[in-house]
Amino acid sequence: MSISELANSKIEIEAEEQVLKEFTNISNNQAYDLVFHRRVLALNDGITEVTSPNDYFGVDNRAGMYPTLQKALNDSILESSKVFQMLDVGGGSGSPLDWIFSKELLKNVGKRENIINVIEPNPNLLKVYLKTLEKYPHLKKGIVYQGYVQDYYEVRENNVKPPLPSDKVDFINAIHVVYHLTDYRQDNLDPYKDIISFITFFYSILKPGGAIYIAYRDQDQDFGGNMQKNYYEKIHEYNLYQNIAKINQARDNFLNKGQIIEYLESKDDEDGFKTKPKIETLKHKFSFYAKSLADMAVLGLCGNLLESNEKNFDKGRLNFILNEIKDAALMKVEDEKERRFGLGRTERDGKMVWKVDASQVICVIRKEIIS
Known part of the structure; x- marks a missing residue:
């Protein structure tokens, strides 16, 4: 299955529905926990205590x-x-x-x-x-x-x-x-x-x-x-972008x-x-890894789009990143060119997953x- 076909697959659609439900009617602190402790710091299967x-x-x-x-x-x-x-x-x-x-x-x-x-x-x-x-x-x-x-x-x-x-x-x-x-x-x-x-x-x-x-x-x-800069450009908050x-x-x-x-x-x-x-x-x-595009969108919140307080989480930010990462998956690319954000598929913890590039x-x- 190609990357674009996988992006439109039933498993990805179900994962998106689950993630959007998970981030509905929650505080920024709850969103912070879902981003960092449930995704960024997620452990490989079978690992219960970090030693490496x-x-x-x-x-x-x-x-x-x-x-x-x-x-x-x-x-x-x-x-x-x-x-x-x-x-x-x-x-x-x-x-x-x-x-x-x-x-x-x-x-x-x-x-x-x-x-x-x-x-x-x-x-x-x-x-x-x-x-x-x-x-x-x-x-x-x-x-x-x-x-x-x-x-x-x-x-x-x-x-x-x-x-x-x-x-x-x-x-x-x-x-x-x-x-x-x-x-x-x-x-x-x-x-x-x-x-x-x-x-x-x-x-x-x-x-x-x-x-x-x-x-x-x-x-x-x-x-x-890049998600942060693109988001603030879109909503015309140029002062925040600058x-x-x-x-x-x-x-x-x-x-x-x-x-x-x-x-x-x-x-x-x-x-x-x-x-x-x-x-x-x-x-x-280095790279970020996720089992679904929706989970990768959650990882894209890391940084200035994620606040730490008890205010309501703005799900519009997650929707924006989700659309950006889906566009990257669906774009037509020549063999020698990379997709946006270095989006691709790779093996991680013995499974094929999504990855994006970072520095x-x-x-x-x-x-x-x-x-």
Whole structure:
């Protein structure tokens, strides 16, 4: 069966009906759960407990980031003292604890104490994170802050000063955090300032030899990112379209191209060391996977078309993406050309499924010790 024939098949029609029913009369927070926990973080058949980044069905970006995350973490461990402090910024539900951090930090047992500090504004996700942390007796809980990362470096009225780790930290994990630094709906936004404030503050609490690990989707080259821009163009919200473009450009310049290094200081004497900032960036492709086109449309909500609050979910956004992805499946293409979004069929978890292309940026900022 061809891709266009499959797109019009009974199984796809039934899947679409089910998905649209699932997203009817729900809140944005409920939609968020359906997108991330039921699709993005869906596990392969037979997997009940995550032990590897390859256990996830919906996306393979974790497997792609594993080598760089492992290296950045281990390089920081080598420079650590008797206590290894990690700060998980926007830690979410703590899934990386299962597939990398618990394993790599097990190497410290008998040599160093492992302290895990976490910042996460969502109380439900933070609760899951702390429960996950309890599974690993070799990981000790440090500070826990249920609040926004901006609270650490922005002056706000009646803002209680957030807690800091007991010492400077060896490793700061910031996977998929940069999306929350700038609200694309605000007027007169300044994403450059937001990135500078975020990076310079967390660089200041790094130990010499420590590193900040940043991973984010390159939304200019991304299925979901293109959906967002196309949607706002369609509904004539050009200000939102332009805001998103400005944010993406700031990330590209400061993180992907490394220009943030200009705002980080070298120091001749920091805790007895000479240090200088060093940045390494790379970009790699990954894919989203779905059993139906309707589920792929749900994955397209990832990003600026998905809000986290108790307002009613706008199903028109899902309908828009569904029509876009169906058009891509039905379009006539020559053998040597790709469909929009790289849409195609591939094998995943032993089954033939839909896939679309995406791109991810990895940025490692290290406070390098000068010998």
